[in-house]
Amino acid sequence: MSRIAKSAIVVTALWVGQAFVTEVEAFVDPAHVRSQLPAFEQYVIQSQARTGVPGLSIAIVAGDQVVYLEGFGVRRIGQPAAVSPDTVFQLASLSKPVGSTIVAGLVGRGAVRWDARIAALIPGFRMNLPDTTARVTVREMLSHQSGLPEYAGDVLVDVGFNRHELMTRTRFITLEAPLGTHYAYSNVGYTIGAAAAARPTGLAWEDVAKAVLYRPLKMHSTSSRYDDFIDASNRADPHVRSGSTWVPRIPPNDDEAESPAGGVSSSARDMANYLRLHLRNGRFEGRTVIAPRALEETRTPQISTGSGYYGLGWNVSTDPEGRLRLNHSGAFNSGAATVITYYPSEDVGIVVLSNSFPIGLPEALADGFFDLLYKGAIQRDYVPLFGEFYARFWQSIIDLYPTYPPPPVPAPPARPLASYVGAYTSDLYGTAEVVRMGQGLAVRLGPKRVTYPLEHYAGDLFLFRPVGENAYVPSGAHFGFAGHGTARTLLIDYYNTEGKGTLIRAGNDPLPGNIQEPLRNPTKLVKRVATQTNRLQSALGRSPLAGVWTVFKRYSYANNFVVANVFNRYLAVNLARVFAHP
Incomplete structure (x- = not known):
């Protein structure tokens, strides 16, 4: 994202943490940008026609001038209202660079430090490992290196948990890597980092965002609150594909619980001002809004992603000519696709907003624009290129879930429906209720008590079939029994991408312990414990582990995850009784 002579200087500045100069000489003449706009607009029109995407809004900034600001298409399929530069779109993960800019504003004011520890900012905060709890910082959360698994916890938002609950329940997510050693994209982690940074102000994140960034930049249509997006009179409704056509997806995705990571809504006009701020290194209309040194830290590489680097809310890379490039995409499965890309040393950037399921069109338009700018012609057919990338991306998520071919005919019958009815709980996901609905069953999930019929x-x-931003395919609901009677466990595929999807019937064995992971070698463990407790058994005149052996021998050859969980809990109950005996 730098021009050739200056690219090495800028990249070096990033690596050693030097601040960019406040006033940047524009290497790309705004007049040159304007000369490419007719060809670019034709490219936009053709690409929108190819894909059928309902609406687009685009802003281009060069030399602190908004050189292009235009809307295309409609806010909602089947209605005449046109998209304009003031139409409000959901930004999805384009919210992340917005969020890190807000935190940079707090850092520049001395309200918080990038390396402030989360546990010091949020009393009682805990993660799955004590060392991570004690040391994880705002910086590590905003650069996705906390050790949280990729996308872990996002389903909590679908079923209605608020931001406080997200931060509380993070302690039940098993970390997949030591702190600072591994990049894994985490909306929950990003939200925690930003919300923690706002804590010293005593204000809600949404109010901090307005005071630090939106109001000073005159971003009058921008908000971090979902209700403001819903209430906007000039709003782009999200769309998803149904066969070969686009249909509105109502209601839009409510991501306010993860607002710093995905809950911002804005217009192209407002985002043009945001681009101007970054291209002027924290200045807007002649005054400093964000301290340059704090803003510089957001675009400093923090960790390798494997294909580039991630800063604080920004993807940091270079283009084939060595220019420094900063960008971020946003994607809602429920119907929003966005991108921002800018070249700091070139003093030029673009924002593309759309109201469709992500198929790569914003990225294709952005890359086409820079081809026109630097090479005079579009070099590749970007629409199918990015379309294929997104198709693979969505398929990789779908592949995380089990698939269910048509059941055998005749299918093994269910037990009496009453044996499934009841409340099932887990530390991470709370309560799921299985209830009678008509002649069948339904499951109610989360605080929203979202109800789905069970087939x-x-x-x-x-x-x-769950509905939500993180719902992709039908979900299995597997009931586990320990003998006859009522079900003891409920394994929900929708909840199980990190192996945490097993819930236990409420009231059964309410003892601590992780029942989500089957014992690796239950035979060895039980024998070892039995040997170590011979003295206790003799003193008691009976075998307190006899019940454990009975259950284990019955199920040990059943290759069943749920059965292993039941056995794990049963073992915990009996061992607790053994070791608690005087």
Whole structure:
């Protein structure tokens, strides 16, 4: 993202943490940018026609001038209202660079430090490992290196948990790597980092965002509150594909719980001002809004992503000519796709907003624009190129879930429906209720008590189709039994991408312990414990582990995850009784 002579200087500045100069000489003449706009607009029109994407809004800034600001298409399929530069779109993950800019504003004011520890900012905060709890910082959360698994916890938002609950329940997510050693994109982690940074102000994140960034930049249509997006009179409704056509997806995705990571809504006009701030290194209309040194830190590489680097809310890379490039995309499965890309030393950037399921069109338009700018012609057919990338991306997520072919005919029957009815709980996901609905069953999930009918598949397996930003395929609901009577466990595929999807019937064995992970070698463990407790058994005149052996021998050859969880809990109950005996 730098021009050739200056690119080495800028890249070096990034690596050693030097601040860019406040006033940047424009290497790209705004007049040259304007000369490419007719060809670019034709490219936009053709690409929108190819894809059928309902609406687009685009801003281009060069030399602190808004040289292009235009809307295309409609706010909602089937209605005449046109998209304009003031139409408000959901930004999805383009919210992340906005969020880190807000935190930079706080850092520049001395309200918080990038390396402030989360536990010091949020009393009682905990993660799955004590060392990570004690040391994780705002910087590590905003650069996705906290050790949280990729996308872990996002389903909590779908079923209605608020931001406070997200931060509280993070302690139940098993970390996949030591702190600072591994990049894994985490909306929950990013939200925690930003919300923690705002804590010293005593204000809600949404109010901090307005005071630090939106109001000073005259971003009058921008908000971090979902209700403000819903209430906007000039709003772009999200769309998803249904076969070969686009249809509105109502209601839009509510991501306010993760607002710093994905909950901002804005217009192209407002985002043009945001671009001007970054291209002027924290200045807007002649005054400093964000301290340059704090803003510089957001675009300093923090960790390798494997294909580039991630800063604080920015992807940091170079283009084939060595120019420094900063960008971030936003993607809602429920119908929003956005991108921002800018070249700091070139003093030029673009924002593309759309109201469609992500198929790569914003990225294709942005890359086409820079081809025109630097090479005079579009070099590649970017629309199918990015379309294929996104198709693979969505398929990789779908592949995380089990698939269910047509059941055998006849399918093994279900047990009496009353044996499935009840409340099931887990530390991470709270309560799921299985209730009677008509002649069948339904499951209610989360604080929203979102209700889904259960369709019998075979035996103790039922299916339902969740709706939400993180819902992609039908989910299995697997009931586990320990003998006859009522079900003891409920494994929900929708919840199980990190192996945390097993819930236990409320009231069963309310003892501590992680029942999500089956014992690696239960035979060895039980024998070792039995040997170590011979003296206790003799003193008691009976075998307190006899019940454990009975259950284990019955199920040890069943290759069943749920059964292993039941056995794990049963073992914990009995061992607790053994070791608690005087």
